[in-house]
Amino acid sequence: MNKDTAPRPASSRLKALLQKREAEAKARQEVVEKASEEVKDIQAEVASQGALNLQLPLFPEYASAMPHHWTRTTLFASIARGKRKLHHRQQLASRTDFTILYTGQQLDMADNDVFLHALQLAQNQDAGQVIHFIRSKFLEGIGRTASGQNTYAWLENSLRRLAEATLFIESDQGQGLMVRLIKDMAWNKKQDEYWLALDPHIVKFFQQSQIAYIDFEVRKKLKYALSKWLQNYACGHRAGEHHFVSIENLMHWSGSTGRVRDFAEHKERGLRVALAELESHGVIRDWEIYERPNGRKKQLMVKWFRPQKVKELSQESS
DNA sequence: CTCCAAATCTTGGTGCACCG
DNA sequence: CGGTGCACCAAGATTTGGAG
Missing domain, CATH: 1.10.10.10 (Winged helix-like DNA-binding domain superfamily/Winged helix DNA-binding domain)
Structure with a gap:
């Protein structure tokens, strides 16, 4: 108790305190109600997803x-x-x-x-x-x-x-x-x-x-596994545009763990064969393997163009 | 359509000689 | 040495041929 503060009469002090507490309680109640409404909304949303309307x-x-x-x-x-x-x-x-x-x-x-x-x-x-x-x-x-x-x-x-x-x-x-x-x-x-x-x-x-x-x-x-992987990959990028990617990344993403040069250069399998097969079915066209300077070393890159209408092309060929 | 067994194929991975 | 072309390897996946 601090005697320096001017103490109001006990009754009025308690009354003021009571009013303050009531106001606080009311505010809390409002917050709780608002929160519970939000919770209901969220629950409803979750429930609708739980019902798997997806x-x-x-x-x-x-x-x-x-x-x-x-x-x-x-x-x-x-x-x-x-x-x-x-x-x-x-x-x-x-x-x-x-x-x-x-x-x-x-x-x-x-x-x-x-x-x-x-x-x-x-x-x-x-x-x-x-x-x-x-x-x-x-x-x-x-x-x-x-x-x-x-x-x-x-x-x-x-x-x-x-x-x-x-x-x-x-x-x-x-x-x-x-x-x-x-x-x-x-x-x-x-x-x-x-x-x-x-x-x-x-x-x-x-x-x-x-x-x-x-x-x-x-x-x-498609005959080759890599062709199928590349079909997925190519179709995951926008049609009607050229796509550029490093061969090293392609190799890692496709799950091959061999040598990049074999993957990129081999004449009877690997990237070249897969790209050629995809091209023959109209999935991609104008593919090219090229080198890009990358610091001291050169980085092997590949690019291709993916046409808009694969379906029409494949029907033409069949 | 299903099942079986044997032959053949596929494809990433590896070793090596060669070349400048 | 660093990069290249090439033959070869492993080992199951896939095909083949035939029968129920």
């Missing part, structure tokens, strides 16, 4: 799709037979604005075909809805004609690989997400029936505008 968009005819970012990573790699690695929280090669930690067996371009075809089947459906398919039809859909146990065993293994793959994706803005490529699977071998459901979170990637549409009619004709 839909995978309808793709153009004959097309499947991949998010742009995914096409610039080694999530699906161009690897040789028998070179599949087992990853554990492996950071996949990608551009710096996007990181993926990957756990599971390394996926190759044939697995990519399976995933893309699953997306095709799931398009225009509610996210996470169950897709039903017959093995032979599915294989036909990805351009595999040979039947037999080996092929079916391969498809089953591929689906398992996709289901086992776990991705922790984070943008440079700090937004993160854990997804599986396939969320649910069921099968009945006697009836030759299979069901699978994609991870609804994947659909979020397809809600955004940056989607690479991949022409499956063209893709089925």
